[in-house]
Amino acid sequence: MAFPQGKAVAAAWAAPVALLALWQVACLSGLFPPQVLVPPSVVAQALADMAASGELQRHVGDSLYRLLVGFAIGAGAGMVFGAALALSRLVEAVLSPLFLTLWQVPVIAFVPLMVMFLGIDEPFKIAVVAIAAFFPMALATFDGIRGVPRNWFDVAKVYRLSLLQLIRRILLPATVPAVLTGLRISLTRAWVVLVAAELLAADSGIGQMMEMGRQLFQIDVVLAGVVVSGLIGFLLDRGARWVESRATRWRTA
Amino acid sequence: MNPHPHAREDLAQAAASRGALTVSGLDKSFDIGGKPRKILDGINLNVRPGEFVSIVGASGCGKSTLLRLIAGLDTDYSGELRLDGDRIATTSLDRGIVFQDHRLFPWMTLEQNVELALLNTDTPKSRRAQIVADHIALVNLKGFEKAYPHQLSGGMAQRAAIARALVTEPKLLLLDEPLGALDALTRVHVQNELQRIWMAQRSTMVMVTHDVEEALYLGDRVIVMSPNPGRIRRIVEVDLPHPRDRRAPLLHRLKDEILAELTSGADAAESADNLVHLPSREAR
Amino acid sequence: MKDQLARWPVRLVIGLVAPLLLIFLWQWQASAHSVTFAPPVAVASALAELLRNGDLLRDTLATLQRAFTGLAIGAPLGVAAGIAMGIWKPVDRLLGPLLHALRQVPMIGWLPLIGLWFGVGEGTELIVVSMSAFFPSMLNSHAGVAQVERRYLEVGGIYRFTTLQRIRFILLPAAMPLVLTGITQALAFAWISTIGTELLTGAGSGLGVAMQTAQVQQRLDIMLVVIGVTAALGFLINQLFRRLRQSLLRWQPAQS
Numbered sequence: 001m002a003f004p005q006g007k008a009v010a011a012a013w014a015a016p017v018a019l020l021a022l023w024q025v026a027c028l029s030g031l032f033p034p035q036v037l038v039p040p041s042v043v044a045q046a047l048a049d050m051a052a053s054g055e056l057q058r059h060v061g062d063s064l065y066r067l068l069v070g071f072a073i074g075a076g077a078g079m080v081f082g083a084a085l086a087l088s089r090l091v092e093a094v095l096s097p098l099f100l101t102l103w104q105v106p107v108i109a110f111v112p113l114m115v116m117f118l119g120i121d122e123p124f125k126i127a128v129v130a131i132a133a134f135f136p137m138a139l140a141t142f143d144g145i146r147g148v149p150r151n152w153f154d155v156a157k158v159y160r161l162s163l164l165q166l167i168r169r170i171l172l173p174a175t176v177p178a179v180l181t182g183l184r185i186s187l188t189r190a191w192v193v194l195v196a197a198e199l200l201a202a203d204s205g206i207g208q209m210m211e212m213g214r215q216l217f218q219i220d221v222v223l224a225g226v227v228v229s230g231l232i233g234f235l236l237d238r239g240a241r242w243v244e245s246r247a248t249r250w251r252t253a
Numbered sequence: 254m255n256p257h258p259h260a261r262e263d264l265a266q267a268a269a270s271r272g273a274l275t276v277s278g279l280d281k282s283f284d285i286g287g288k289p290r291k292i293l294d295g296i297n298l299n300v301r302p303g304e305f306v307s308i309v310g311a312s313g314c315g316k317s318t319l320l321r322l323i324a325g326l327d328t329d330y331s332g333e334l335r336l337d338g339d340r341i342a343t344t345s346l347d348r349g350i351v352f353q354d355h356r357l358f359p360w361m362t363l364e365q366n367v368e369l370a371l372l373n374t375d376t377p378k379s380r381r382a383q384i385v386a387d388h389i390a391l392v393n394l395k396g397f398e399k400a401y402p403h404q405l406s407g408g409m410a411q412r413a414a415i416a417r418a419l420v421t422e423p424k425l426l427l428l429d430e431p432l433g434a435l436d437a438l439t440r441v442h443v444q445n446e447l448q449r450i451w452m453a454q455r456s457t458m459v460m461v462t463h464d465v466e467e468a469l470y471l472g473d474r475v476i477v478m479s480p481n482p483g484r485i486r487r488i489v490e491v492d493l494p495h496p497r498d499r500r501a502p503l504l505h506r507l508k509d510e511i512l513a514e515l516t517s518g519a520d521a522a523e524s525a526d527n528l529v530h531l532p533s534r535e536a537r
Numbered sequence: 538m539k540d541q542l543a544r545w546p547v548r549l550v551i552g553l554v555a556p557l558l559l560i561f562l563w564q565w566q567a568s569a570h571s572v573t574f575a576p577p578v579a580v581a582s583a584l585a586e587l588l589r590n591g592d593l594l595r596d597t598l599a600t601l602q603r604a605f606t607g608l609a610i611g612a613p614l615g616v617a618a619g620i621a622m623g624i625w626k627p628v629d630r631l632l633g634p635l636l637h638a639l640r641q642v643p644m645i646g647w648l649p650l651i652g653l654w655f656g657v658g659e660g661t662e663l664i665v666v667s668m669s670a671f672f673p674s675m676l677n678s679h680a681g682v683a684q685v686e687r688r689y690l691e692v693g694g695i696y697r698f699t700t701l702q703r704i705r706f707i708l709l710p711a712a713m714p715l716v717l718t719g720i721t722q723a724l725a726f727a728w729i730s731t732i733g734t735e736l737l738t739g740a741g742s743g744l745g746v747a748m749q750t751a752q753v754q755q756r757l758d759i760m761l762v763v764i765g766v767t768a769a770l771g772f773l774i775n776q777l778f779r780r781l782r783q784s785l786l787r788w789q790p791a792q793s
Contacts (some may be wrong), residue, residue, distance in 0.1 A: 214653050230639075
């Protein structure tokens with residue numbers, strides 16, 4: 001068993017390594033002037049320098065802090081809202097038209113509006129992340145609860161489950177997969193919107209780091225930002241997928 | 254000669270003269286969990302041109318695997334598989350197949366599905382539309398040419414699949430539980446259709462089924478197979494002319510015999526193990 | 538109660554409660570704060586003003602043109618790449634790692650780098666929008682081809698299809714639903730990233746530029762008009778694509 005697994009790991013690493021090699025070779029070939037593309041070694045150097053000065057940690061830390069706080073608020077609210085919408089026909093009738101209308105607006109279009117009200121400090125960035133996380137989460141929770149097959153409620157009736165048992169034994173496990181998928185989508189959306197918001201207006205964070213790099217023509221810093229933001233996005237997605245597959249093993253097992 | 258030769262009769266005569274299938278010493282194994290497991294063991298069978306042969310057996314006796322080998326969908330076997338003397342090495346337009354799921358392409362109309370089978374034949378383009386129409390008429394689906402598969406009932410879709418398989422005028426038509434997914438009433442209806450079509454076409458047909466009654470009603474011979482590994486256990490001659498009457502006493506006698514055969518002997522010991530035990534009851 | 542809620546006039550009235558409450562609250566707040574809070578009436582007059590002087594039409598057309606140009610570049614390339622990767626394993630091995638690595642970066646995160654290369658302007662915006670359209674098209678098309686059922690490919694084998702016939706009669710039509718899903722997603726992404734890049738570069742005309750300008754000038758009324766137009770357009774385009782999809786996929790059994 002160890003051998004095929006080792007092989008799979010090697011295959012997974014082969015592509016990124018080959019990519020880095022290609023990038024380095026492309027730079028060494030002299031096809032691209034250094035104002036346009038610097039080799040990965042230079043980018044690595046820039047990252048190391050920024051890490052040594054603590055600048056990198058500050059940007060990444062600030063970005064992740066905003067992401068986590070905003071995500072917690074937005075996804076939490078989205079979950080409650082989605083559940084309320086799914087469970088009560090009255091709540092659905094009252095709020096779903098407004099919700100569906102607001103949902104049509106790209107979150108990024110709220111950015112200037114929020115800058116107007118909240119300025120460009122922390123509350124603004126956290127609010128942007130929260131809004132970005134709110135909508136997919138609310139929708140996923142709604143779909144998850146509404147998607148529980150009616151037959152299962154019949155089963156609950158046949159075995160005379162109490163309401164609490166119904167929620168604990170049927171409703172919660174049945175909605176977990178949809179909710180987890182919603183969390184993953186919320187998280188990755190929130191990250192994308194946060195980077196955009198930081199590009200637009202911030203004094204720190206990965207987005208701001210890239211934007212500053214652009215204004216100062218520091219291609220190595222910009223590329224470092226691209227790499228770091230890609231890496232964080234990748235890890236967030238992978239981590240969420242891992243949680244998802246762990247929590248929903250019963251589906252395929 | 255008839256001044257207006259009926260296309261169907263020409264076709265019937267041509268088909269009847271060919272389509273001899275020879276299976277000798279056929280073995281087939283699959284790798285299951287790294288170990289080879291024998292699925293078919295020493296299958297010997299000769300199918301005469303124009304004959305209708307049914308194969309019955311419990312699930313897992315390798316009857317569908319045998320059909321896939323004859324179709325050329327799986328070419329990894331040892332032994333001999335020949336159609337009119339030519340070794341079977343891949344799929345061919347000489348051998349048509351109807352699957353349990355109709356496998357019509359959902360994105361094409363019935364007509365387009367049937368015509369697609371003619372894509373790589375040397376049938377002149379100008380005659381294709383007529384041939385397709387003839388075969389749709391043959392399976393009694395006139396008027397549904399422009400329907401998409403999801404608009405057809407299960408029985409209709411299966412008949413359409415039969416039309417598609419026949420349109421290339423294969424020497425040999427393989428039927429892999431073609432009626433397995435149909436409800437009991439539709440099934441009887443399509444069985445009658447199939448008998449009528451076979452009598453009109455007289456091409457060689459080999460049908461796999463788990464329905465003994467169906468096997469007897471349609472087959473000139475019924476091959477009874479046993480599982481683990483798949484072997485031919487018995488070959489039953491059904492000496493009744495077509496079209497047949499379902500109430501014929503011979504069919505019922507043979508049915509009882511075959512069912513007894515399938516549920517007795519070596520299988521009995523095994524099925525005893527498969528009995529569901531209710532421990533709580535037994536403990537009491 | 539439940540039967541009452543099933544009737545559409547009741548639903549309509551109840552559905553209007555929350556928005557009306559919001560507008561009321563807003564109007565009330567507006568009279569209290571005056572400066573930044575534009576009352577609904579002001580928004581209506583701003584809409585009339587923007588319609589009259591043609592600004593709104595100009596910005597809308599500019600944004601639509603950018604989004605659709607980006608879609609027209611990115612989506613076909615994405616579909617082609619996805620299908621090629623789905624059909625030919627070597628193409629997948631060659632392009633896959635590169636594309637999947639690039640995909641991890643938030644699309645708008647490319648703006649500084651591409652801005653550095655090509656300068657901040659129309660070209661840079663178009664590249665980012667095209668990229669946003671490219672990836673969803675590619676991923677869905679790839680999945681569409683990869684998920685084609687074996688049983689259909691076997692039918693192709695039975696009738697001796699050539700590679701080209703297999704692609705044309707089986708792989709492409711079978712992948713079509715997901716390809717269209719990809720293009721629909723591409724449209725949404727192109728739309729969002731058009732607004733986003735316009736906001737960030739703030740050059741020329743466009744709805745994003747108008748928002749940016751309104752923010753700088755503290756004109757909430759204009760901002761709300763532009764947001765409303767953005768939402769309405771996004772909704773309309775989506776509906777249009779849904780119709781298009783339904784007519785292209787007539788062969789599918791009706792979905793709920």
